[in-house]
Amino acid sequence: MAQSAPLILRLVASSITAVNRAGKIIRDIMNEGDLGIVEKGKNDLQTEADRSAQRCIVTSLSRQFPSVTIIGEEGPSNCEVPADWVVTDSDPQILQLTCPKELLDVKDHEVVIWVDPLDGTSEYTQGLLDHVTVLVGIAVGDRAVGGVIHQPYYNYKSASGDDVGRTLWGITGIGTGGFNPQLPPEGKRIITTTRSHSNTVVQAALDALQPDEILRVGGAGHKVMLLMEGKAHAYVFASAGCKRWDTCAPEAILVATGGCLTDMHGNKYCYNKDTCHQNVGGVLATAKGQDHGWYLRNLPDTVHQTLV
Numbered sequence: 001m002a003q004s005a006p007l008i009l010r011l012v013a014s015s016i017t018a019v020n021r022a023g024k025i026i027r028d029i030m031n032e033g034d035l036g037i038v039e040k041g042k043n044d045l046q047t048e049a050d051r052s053a054q055r056c057i058v059t060s061l062s063r064q065f066p067s068v069t070i071i072g073e074e075g076p077s078n079c080e081v082p083a084d085w086v087v088t089d090s091d092p093q094i095l096q097l098t099c100p101k102e103l104l105d106v107k108d109h110e111v112v113i114w115v116d117p118l119d120g121t122s123e124y125t126q127g128l129l130d131h132v133t134v135l136v137g138i139a140v141g142d143r144a145v146g147g148v149i150h151q152p153y154y155n156y157k158s159a160s161g162d163d164v165g166r167t168l169w170g171i172t173g174i175g176t177g178g179f180n181p182q183l184p185p186e187g188k189r190i191i192t193t194t195r196s197h198s199n200t201v202v203q204a205a206l207d208a209l210q211p212d213e214i215l216r217v218g219g220a221g222h223k224v225m226l227l228m229e230g231k232a233h234a235y236v237f238a239s240a241g242c243k244r245w246d247t248c249a250p251e252a253i254l255v256a257t258g259g260c261l262t263d264m265h266g267n268k269y270c271y272n273k274d275t276c277h278q279n280v281g282g283v284l285a286t287a288k289g290q291d292h293g294w295y296l297r298n299l300p301d302t303v304h305q306t307l308v
């Protein structure tokens with residue numbers, strides 16, 4: 001059965017088991033208490049959890065899909081991967097789904113897997129654990145068509161053992177799973193944005209949109225989850241700081257719920273293997289039912305002048 005399922009379903013099914021394993025590694029490293037923090041750049045940290053989770057996911061997926069391009073945030077590593085970090089089983093429910101016609105014949109060479117092994121690193125180091133996610137996005141050609149978001153600390157204050165954490169997925173033309181999509185409240189404008197990478201242009205965009213409330217939280221994955229679960233209407237980040245691995249998985253799931261993600265000029269990001277990694281035009285994402293164009297029209301000139 002597993003081998004006969006279409007490639008896109010096998011990719012998502014295997015990504016689900018890989019992110020679940022990575023989430024356990026992230027919790028174990030925090031429990032052990034030695035985060036091994038390295039500064040990659042200004043306001044840009046990497047921990048042992050980022051490095052280990054990436055090795056788990058990339059090794060697990062490349063064993064099963066050796067001809068598929070995988071691009072991870074933390075770059076290649078030649079350290080040996082412990083055998084119990086390599087998972088090659090698949091989520092059986094995903095393999096049973098009916099694949100839409102346009103995704104039936106996808107070939108290995110058309111696919112890029114974008115891996116953010118730990119999104120919200122800054123918040124992880126500060127103990128804001130529910131902001132942390134693990135992101136695996138699947139692109140076919142230029143488009144993000146599949147995504148998996150694992151939240152390793154979902155429910156961690158009330159649950160114990162195996163009940164901690166959850167995994168959301170979405171596939172274009174099929175739908176979503178692992179959560180209950182909700183619409184944000186009518187008659188209000190709640191905007192979510194960065195809590196650790198703000199600047200004057202990021203703030204100018206927020207001011208111009210006159211939100212009733214601003215939710216400053218960590219992680220691109222976490223912010224898009226707020227849109228899909230009805231907690232915010234838009235995610236506005238007028239900065240070139242996010243990368244393709246931050247947006248591929250969230251975009252695929254958001255679009256499968258009826259939402260939209262573009263740069264600040266309204267252009268879709270491209271996710272093929274030759275694209276640049278930086279989301280140079282910023283990130284504007286809106287929940288299902290929101291007028292994406294309204295946000296684009298009301299951004300201040302300084303945003304268009306600053307972001308290419």
Ligand SMILES: Nc1ncnc2c1ncn2[C@@H]1O[C@H](COP(=O)(O)O)[C@@H](OP(=O)(O)O)[C@H]1O
Pocket residue numbers: 042043044073116118119120121122193194195196197217218219220239240241242243246
């Ligand atoms: N100025 C910047 N420099 C480096 N990374 C940035 C950045 N602005 C945003 N990012 C990255 O974009 C993601 C979401 O940012 P934020 O939480 O501030 O909204 C984070 O991913 P990682 O945590 O995976 O590195 C963060 O590092």
Ligand SMILES: [Mg+2]
Pocket residue numbers: 044045046073121
């Ligand atoms: Mg990072």
Ligand SMILES: [Mg+2]
Pocket residue numbers: 116118119120219220245246
């Ligand atoms: Mg990230």
Ligand SMILES: [Mg+2]
Pocket residue numbers: 050073116117118119120121
């Ligand atoms: Mg990351």
